Amino acid sequence: MGAVLAGGASSRMGTDKAFIEINGEPMVVRAVGALHAAGAAPVLVVGGDHARLSALGLDHVPDSYPGEGPLGGVITALAVRDPLDGSGPDAVVTLPCDVKAPDPTAVRSVIERLADAADRSGTGAPPADLVVPLGGGVPQWMHAGWHRSCLPRLSEAFAAGARGLSEVARQLRTVKVEVPGTNWFSDADRPEDLPPTTLGDGHTGEAGMQDADIPEIDIDELERRRAAGAAVFDVREPDEYAEVRIPGAVLVPLASVPEAVEDFRTAAAGQAVCVVCAVGGRSGQAVGFLRSLGVDAVNVAGGTNAWHQSGRPVETGPASA
DSSP: OEEEEOOOOOTTTSSOGGGOEETTEEHHHHHHHHHHHHTOOSEEEESSOHHHHHHTTOOEEOOSSTTSOHHHHHHHHHTOOOTTTOOOOSEEEEEETTBSSOOHHHHHHHHHHHHHHHHHGGGTSOOOSEEEEEETTEEOGGGOEEEGGGHHHHHHHHHTTOOOHHHHHTTSOEEEEEOOOSTTTOBOSSGGGSOTTOBSTTOOOOTTOOOOOOOEEOHHHHHHHHHTTOOEEEOSOHHHHHHOBOTTOEEOOGGGGGGGHHHHHHHTTTSOEEEEOSSSHHHHHHHHHHHHTTOOEEEETTHHHHHHHTTOOOBOSOOOO
């Protein structure tokens, strides 16, 4: 079974992310379509606006734990029962409703590993409770496949106060699958994360942040370039920057990039500047814009999240004056 998790509050976006259109299609519809194309069936939307989802022709179940995060949505999906025979799904493959470019190939890699684990379980090898794809070297928990065997432990952990998917994953037998690329897991938390051509609900990308050839590096290459003296610019918002950041990264929020072009140009005189955000969406927009003006810049795939989750050192606190 496939499940699109749509129960988030969308507080940073300012409007329900599920219904923001990319290329004329609501993001939730794009996510449902990717799950269908990958072979998941049936596909349900968990949580969100029932009336609007039904109007789009989507199958919907209310989140059993509204406002409690994606773990509650996963538990809700695994607990769904067939009205005819009362059976539950063997496994659930999830996608967040705000993934910008859902890729059936990435979803299929998770489904195939789940099936492979089930096949091997009869030979004495332990089955997997969880199959999680790696994007930019980082587990993408919202894009994972959850076997029904993990439902009791998920429910127990939730009742004990756990809310993070990565937190409960430590209690599960987990298989990790490397999936290349970054577009398949890039999401949209804020208006500036959206593609410049996005239409719907009045949201568009920053003016002038146009598409261009956008070279990318991973966090391993970022580490090498930092050691060689490359400048790192962080285009997230000040609150995100204060929460956690790559040491030495200079804060330039995405909306301020056009005003700071000469700062980027000066820093790129020796070697390309490295631009980061949370996972690579906003920084990709900034790099496209900068390169269109002749500034040598590269995007960091996986962004600050990948750097932090890799165990590398970080800084916290507000930017210094």
